[in-house]
Amino acid sequence: MPGMNQKQVQAMMKQMGVQQVDVPAEQVIIRTADKDIIIENPQVARVTMMGQQTYQITGAAREERRAPLTYIPDQTDIDTVMAQTGSTLEQARLALVAASGDIAEAILALQE
Numbered sequence: 001m002p003g004m005n006q007k008q009v010q011a012m013m014k015q016m017g018v019q020q021v022d023v024p025a026e027q028v029i030i031r032t033a034d035k036d037i038i039i040e041n042p043q044v045a046r047v048t049m050m051g052q053q054t055y056q057i058t059g060a061a062r063e064e065r066r067a068p069l070t071y072i073p074d075q076t077d078i079d080t081v082m083a084q085t086g087s088t089l090e091q092a093r094l095a096l097v098a099a100s101g102d103i104a105e106a107i108l109a110l111q112e
Contacts, residue, residue: 019048028057036064071101085110 004012013020023044030037042059073096081092084107091110099105 017049021046021048023055028059031066035066038062038064071097073097073101077101077103081106081110 023046025042025044026040028039028042028044030039039057039059039061042057045056047054047056073093077096078089078092080103081087081095082089085092087095087110092106095106095110096103099109
């Protein structure tokens, strides 16, 4: 806040019930479905206000694309899906891959 010194700001935050603690982080990684956002040597502060914790992160970020994880279904899972749905081996395998191995989801998808 312009015109206020650090002690005044901290006193005001304390009166409002806000606590700020620096976190000695070396790296912060934010994972999304297809990429990682990596912040090296970040400045991280944990702020607690009204029982809620939030993190403030500053630093230089870079992005890295991630290869999607590919699920390879187990033969017993394929057999289970085939038995429950009457599907072919290939249909069951593809349904399991699309469902990331979730047998119930694969069965429901084939029954639709």
